[in-house]
Amino acid sequence: MADMIIKNGTVYDPLNNIPGEKKDICIKDGKVTDKIKEKDATVIDAKGKTVMPGGVEIHAHIAGAKVNAGRLMRPEDAWMGKVPKGKLTRAESGSSIFNVYATGYKYARMGYTTLFEAAVPPLLARHTHEELEEIPIADKGAYVLMDNNWLGMEYIKNGEIDKLAALSAWFLKATKCMVLKFVNPGGNEAWGWGKNLIEVNEHTPHFEVTPAEILNAFAEVNERLGLPHSIHVHCNNLGHPGNVGTTIDTFNAVKDIKPGRSDRKAILHATHAQFHAYGGSNWKDVESESKVIVDYINSNDHVTIDMGQLMFGDTTTMTADGAMEYDLHKLSRRKWINCDVELETGSGIIPVRYSPKVAVNTVQWAIGLELALLIKDKTKIALTTDHPNAAPFTKYPEIIALLMSSTMRDGMMKGVHESIKRTLLPSECAGIELTLEDIAKITRGTQAKLLNFVELGKGHLAPGADGDVAVYDIDPDKLDGSRNPDQIINAFRKAIYTIKGGEIVVKDGEVVATPMGRTFIANPEIDESLNKAMLEDLTEKFVHYYSVNMANYPVQSRYLRNPFEIPLKPSKEVA
Amino acid sequence: MNPDSTIVTDVVCPLCGSLCDDITVRIENGKIVEVRDACDMGESKILGHDRIKSPMIREKGELKEVSYEKAVKKSAEILAKSKRPLLYGWSSTTCEAHEKGIKLAAEVGGIVDNTATVCHGPSVIAIQTVGLPSCTLGQIKNRADLIVYWGSNQSQAHPRHMSRYSSFIRGFFREEGRKAKYVVVIDVRDTTTTNVADEFIKVEPGHDYKLLSALRAVLADKADVLPDDVGGVPKDAIMNLAERMKKAEFGVIFFGMGLTQSRSRYNNVVNAIALTRELNQFTKFVIMPMRGHYNVTGFGQVLTWETGYPYAVDLSRGYAWYNPGETTSTDVLNRGECDSALIIASDPGAHFPGKSLKHLSKIPVIQVDPYHNPTTEFADVVIPSAVAGIEAEGCAYRMDNVPIMVRKLIDSEYKSDEEIIDDVLNKVMEIRGGK
Known part of the structure; x- marks a missing residue:
C-alpha cells in the first residue's frame, strides 16, 4: 500500500487537542505517522476541507x-x-434495516470506519459473527448480553463474585465479544413468564435478585477483568412516562464501584439515554426530564451516555428488552416478533413510525438533542440513534446539522406537536450550537475514549493511530452552519474521502474499495482453580437446561476471518 | 474394540430441523461404523448410503461419467449463457455454501430459492403480515406446561423433538418432565404423535382456519357466536382448550405443513400467530414452525442478510426482487420462464408439481448432490458432493434459529458444496469476463 499524505486540510482531532488546525496527515503502512516521503505517496488535497479521524459507532444493531x-x-x-x-x-x-453490504457501504460513505454491534445473545453469537464477517470495510466488535444469565444471577444471589468474574470471562471468550452488555437486567427473565421489572429494587421471579444487584456485581467484575469499556447498560423501564427515576436509581446502583484502570473513570455507560429521560405519568402528559440526566452527568464521572436520538419517520425497533416491544405492540398493534433466549435474555421487534404530530414523539425528539446540547463535557456523550430503534444511522448527518444550527431547530419546532413546550429545546437550548470540534468528539473521539480504543488507534490522528480518516466537504473558514444546515447534511452524508487503514475506500461519496476489517475480541485470564469451579456449575446448566451441548456452544475460530485480541488491564484482585 | 476405532461425541445430526447435537459416532478406517443416540433417519444418513460415484453429463439421453473439471465447465457454460437461471434447493447444505450460491446467483442474474417455497414459505408470508412471538427451544424445555402440536406429526418428521425439547424432556421449572405438561395434538387424522398426547382434537381437513378463529372468539369473550360444532370439533372442546391456553403458565404451538400447505395456507398461519399474540394478554404464549430440512432455516437467514429477503429472490434486475407467487420456483417454472436450473441439496424431482417438472425436463439442469434421487433422472450435469455435516463442516440453523456448526467427521473423495459452487462461480466469471 502506498504512503499517503492528506494535505492542507483543517484537522479536528479533539483527543489530541487539535480543534481545527491547518495540518497535514501522513499515513504509512496503514498507520498515522509524522512524516513520509511525499514523492512516493498518494497525495490528497484537502485544502478548504474538514479532516477528522474515521467515525466510531458505539451502539448500533x-x-x-x-x-x-x-x-x-x-x-x-x-x-x-x-x-x-x-x-x-x-x-x-x-431503509432502516440494511443488508450486510449496505451496512458497510453506508457507514463508510459517512466516514465511519469502526462499528460495534450492541447486543449479542450468547446462544446466538455465531449468527452475529456470520453477519459481521460479511459487512465490508469497517473494523468491528460486539457486546455480549449478560443481563439475565441464570448462573450469573445465582452467583450474585450467593455473593460469589469471583465465580461471576470467571463466568463473564467464559462468555466473552465463547461468544468472541469484548464488552459486557445489560438490557433490562432481571426484567427479561420475568418476561419469560410474561412479566417485567420496572424498578431497580424489584426482585426477578425465582432468582430473587434485583436489577441494582445485577449491575453492581457485574460492574465490579468488569473492573476486575480490566475490560476497556465500562459495563454497557440499557436501563430498566425503557420508554415509559416517568422513567427518569429508574434511570437515576440505576446510575446510583454502581456509584460505589471504583474504576479498575486508570485510563477510564466511567463505571457504567447508559445507552440511548433519550429513551430513559421521561417525566409525566402517561402518554398524554409525558415531558422531558433531560435536565435530571444532564445535571447528573455534569456532576458525576462514573456514568457516560449516548443520545439515542429519535428522528421522525419510519423505522424498526429491535431490542433484547422483549417486554418493552410487547408494550409497543399493544400500543400500535403492528406486526411483532418476540424471541426469548433460554437461560440468557430476550428480544423483540416491531416496526414504528415516529410522527411530529404525536406528543410523545415530539418530546422524544427534543430530549436527545437536549442531552447533546446541554451536557458540558462532550467526551461524556456520544451521538447515536440506537440504530435502527430511534432512527436509522443514516440520519446522523441531519442530527449533526440540528446540533450545529439553532435556525434549523427553530424551523423544525414550528411543525411539531405542542408538547414541545414540555421540553427544554425552545427555552434552555435556544441558541446553543455545537462546533465542528464538538461534532468530532461526539461522533468519534468520545466513542474511542469511552471504549478505551485510543491506544488501539481509534478516534484520533496522532502518530501511531490507525490510518482511518474522513475528509468532508466543509471549509470551516467559510462555514456558517447555522444558516447552512443543508451544507452540513450533504457533507456528512457523503465524505469526499474515507480512508481505512491507509486505503481509500470512499471517494466523492462512492465506495471504491471493499477491504475486510478486523474483529476485536477480549480474552480475560482467570485463575485456573477458580475457572474449574465455575465450569462445574456451568456444565450442570448445559447438561440439564440448555438445548445445545456445551461442546457445540462456543463460537469456533473459523467464524472470524481477522480477529484482533485487545489488551486488558485486570486489577490485582483477579489472581 | 478395534484399536483403529475413534469415538466422536457431540456430533450434530444433519438431517432434520431439530439439529440434535448430542450424537456419538464410532469411526473405523475412515468409515462411520456406529451411530449412537440418533433417530433411525439420522442414523441412516450418518452411516451413509448409495452415492453418486462420478460427475456425469447427459449425452444422447444417457448420463456419461466425465471429469470434475468438465462437469464444472459445462455447468458454468449453461449458467453463463442463461437469461433466467433458477438456483434452487440449499436446505441440506451449509450456510457457507449458501453464501457462495447467492453470489453466483447475483453474478448470473438468477432467481435463488429454497425448499421453503413448497414447505414453510406460507409461514414466512404470515410472519411478514403479523410477526412471530417465539423463543428458543430451551425456553420451551424449561418452562412450557402446555404444548400444542398443530398439523405436524412430530414423532415421524422430527423423531427426537419431543424427548429433547418439548413433551418428554425435564426442564428447570418442569422437573417432572412429561407429567408436568399437558400435550394437545390437533390434526386431521390419528398419527403416532396423537398416541402420546393427553388430548387429540380431530379437525376436518381444511377447517383449521375456522377452528383458530373459534379459539380467538372465545378469548375475545364472544363464545356465544360459536355454533355447536366447528370443523368437526365440539364447542365444549374448543371452550376447554381456550381455557387451558389462558391458564397455562407457558404455552406453545408447534405447527407443520398441516397448516401451511392445506386450504387457506398462509392465512392459517396468520390466524395461529394472531391467536398466540392474543394469548399473551393472559399468559406467556409462543409459536414455532416445525422446519423440515436441517438447514432450511439457515438458508433463509443467509439470503435475508445478503439480500433483505428470505426466499424466492430474483436478482435479474441487479437489485433483489422478492414477490412470492411471481418469484417462487414452482411459479417461475409453471410459467415456463427459466431457461436453466441449478439444483443443489434438495430433490424437486420428488416434491415439485408435475407442471414444474415438465418444464424442468425441457431445460438444462445441473444437479449438485451426494445422492442419486428422482432429480437425477432429468439432470443434464450431475456433480457429486461431500455430505455436509459428515464429510464437510459449516454452519446450520436449527428450527428456532439457533446456529450450530456441523462437523466434518470423515474425509471424502468429493468436494464440498461450498467448493463446487465456488469453482462454478469462478468459471462463470472467467467466461463472462472473456466476453
Missing part, C-alpha cells in the same frame, strides 16, 4: 439474530432501500 429477523419481517423496508449492484459493490437493500 447491525448484525445478528434480531437484525435479521427484522429484515425477514419487513420486506417493505428492504424494498424501499434498494440499490443495484455495481462493478465493485453488491446489491443494497433496506
